[in-house]
Amino acid sequence: MNNIFPRIILLLSVFFCIFLVAYSWMSDHRSPETSSPQNALTSEQADPTGNQNIEDNTEYPVEIKPAYIVTGTIRSGETFDHAMDRNKLDRSVKTQVIKGLSQVVDFKKCRPGDSFHISLDNAGGLIRCTYKKSPLEIYTLEANKDGKNEFNAFRDSVLLECRLIKLSGIIDGSLFTAFSKIGANSKLAVAFADIFASRLDFNTETRSGDQFDVIVEEYFKDDCFVGYGRIVAARYKSHYKNFNAYYYRPRDQTEGKYYDSAGQEVGTSFLRSPLPVYRLTSKFSNRRLHPILKVYRPHHGVDLAAPIGTSVMATAAGKVSFVGWQKGFGRIVILKHPGGYKTYYGHLSRFAKGLKKGISVRQKQIIGYVGSSGMSTGPHLDYRIKENGVFKNPFNMKFKPKSKLAGMELDDYIEKQEYWRQFLENDSTHKTLQVETRKITEYPDGWLG
Template sequence: MSIQQKINTKRVCLFVVAVVLVVAAAYSSLTPSQTEQIAQSGSENATPVATSTVSPEVLVASATQEAQAISEPALPPQPVVEVFNGKIEKGATASTLLNKWLTKAEVYQLAAATDKAFRLTKIRRGRPYRVVTTDGEFTRFEYEIDNDQYLSVAKTDEGFVAECKDIKYDIITERVNGIIASSLYEAMTASGEKPALAVRIGDIFGWEIDFIRDIRKNDSFTAVVEKRYRDGKFQGYGKILAARFVNQGNKYEGYYLKDKDGFTQYYTADGKNLRRAFLKAPLKFTRISSKFTNRRLHPILKTYRPHHGVDYAAPRGTPVYAIGNGKIVKVSRSRGAGKYVKIRHSNGYESAYLHLSRFARGLKVGKKVKQGQLIAYVGSTGYSTGPHLDFRMKRNGKYINPTRATNPRAPKATKEQLTILKEKVELLRLDNDTAQAPEQVVGKGA
């Protein structure tokens, strides 16, 4: 017999003994005449005898409760979970945030565990964070990296475990309309929306419409957009599923899809990509200090030689962006070019960025980059007389002048995408405003 079975058997025996003793005590408190009447009351019509003593039934019930209390141990108290919310302040570090709950050694272990997911040295002022404790002991740390992801670091028996997770939002899809009186921003505000939505619409149609010079009174826009909420509070816009802009009588439409590489694209109803393959320039520059030419006096070598690029004068540290979607094929340094990056694009195009001061974090060969993604910063490394970007392009292995290169549209929709596109087109065909019930989704969605 197991130990637990022996314990249960002992508890049952104690219960039986307790009941017997209670019954005996009850009968012993009765007078002889009362005892005789109880013994003779075998029939249903027997008349009970009144007594001022406690009845045996009550005593038996009391003993039963006591026995049950002995056999059923009290449940342990529920753990107390507390959540401490805050925002990153100027000069805050992992140590200043967590020293209330963790030792210096534990903070170091926690920070080391986050290196692959998200380094805590990159936390930014103003971003939300929270600390979760159980019975006063540290359980979890969370930091919102951006509006789509947060870092979660949990304390386990094996140590600290870190991972990046998608932020959950309640999504409501709505149709937004407006008519231009003076500008898209003004019309967006008049419709009750945030100016950020005007920027997003401007990005969609930026290759088709000059929103500074081309806008006219009575132009109009319509957008089917996801609005994101957390705890009932508006948290910004998600995907713009479809948009229309009527400019000077010309109608432009764009529908949201992702290409084979997972990048967001907007297409016309017949599958034409609204985006051009390349940006007009990879940075915000002060001036062009040297043009593309086959014969230029080199400022350092003092010899005439080809300059198969365009030099953009800009302050040291100016961000440099990828001109188009592609894959990194070179992140290196040479004596002449200094620090440089090369990107291979579709249709035989290649772009190069020379004389950089430093590369963007995480940049490496084989990584895919999207148009407008930060890749490096302007510098003056290599053969250079001052801060600038030497930007070069090739097509099918031959240098071309970036300022004169044709800028084709990005790849059109595939046959599979065209099937999905037909459903998207219907979003702008509805005459009445529609709104879905709130739907729980994770991050950006597909």
């Protein structure tokens, strides 16, 4: 008897150990559907960039109901592949996601703040991946519902509310400050200035007390502002002249333009300035004391001070006749234009990528960046224009409109212009004119952001 009890105790101990091992194994291999919500729903709880993760509102068929949902955000200096690695996604899933979404997403342009949401089945297989670049730009890779191991990639449609509003303001300082005071962002101010860039230089020709009005599309998603659309009409009342612009698309053209009250295109063949914002530090002169050489000599251009790296635009369409280093100008671009014109852009810090002699450039195309190369006392652009071999003061030159409406097109335009003019001239400073809902799969026409 004395020998039996130790054997019984030993057997019971063995059975108890086997039971503990089995229980532990079962706990570690429970179905993901029964694991804790904290572990199953997400691998990243917080989005440090403020870009909200995508909610999964998809109604899945029972057979593909997700068991795991992994959410994440692209961090600074990280690729989408690295972000999935950080979230410990299986290599086969990563390959499926990148291969599938690459049909609609350029992952070379991933930015910090982009977010993703990946749904997996019980076996860890991919069901669906959503990649969000902005509230308006969401892409989805989704398994076919027929059960085959195939996936479809597409850009999601987004429901937006478009509000057509009128904004008005008064200049007290700069145009950008005035737009900020009425609650508008700098993108709208830049677009407004760009419309009149051929007729009005907002750096030198504005005064405090000047007034402006703009009718523009504002887009909202779930009652949150997401960006500006097209400027429909604009007016600037300066101390010496009124400028008006109305968007109109002629029937035989795919894109619209801005026209003035007489039906002439607001844009001319040359911009007033190659820089959107600058400070005039030296005027056109036949006799100027050179700041470095300390001798009097002609200065057949204008010096426009701006921070190093500021984009420099071609003031007119043309061809590159010279790009490189030239004596006191340092890095310089020279463009040749129709009608016997040449423009010069000196003291650049660098040239635009791909710019070389002989290529054509568009008006407003970036050709270089402000610098202080060559004989220069500080960062600025030396801008010059030559007409038939003679240098002219860029700020005194007048250019004709690119086009003018006529006939039935002009009649149709005048009718539309009268409709918008009544709102522009209304005394209200902030008024909603129209509201409509739009379902989009790409950025709206005229999108400013």
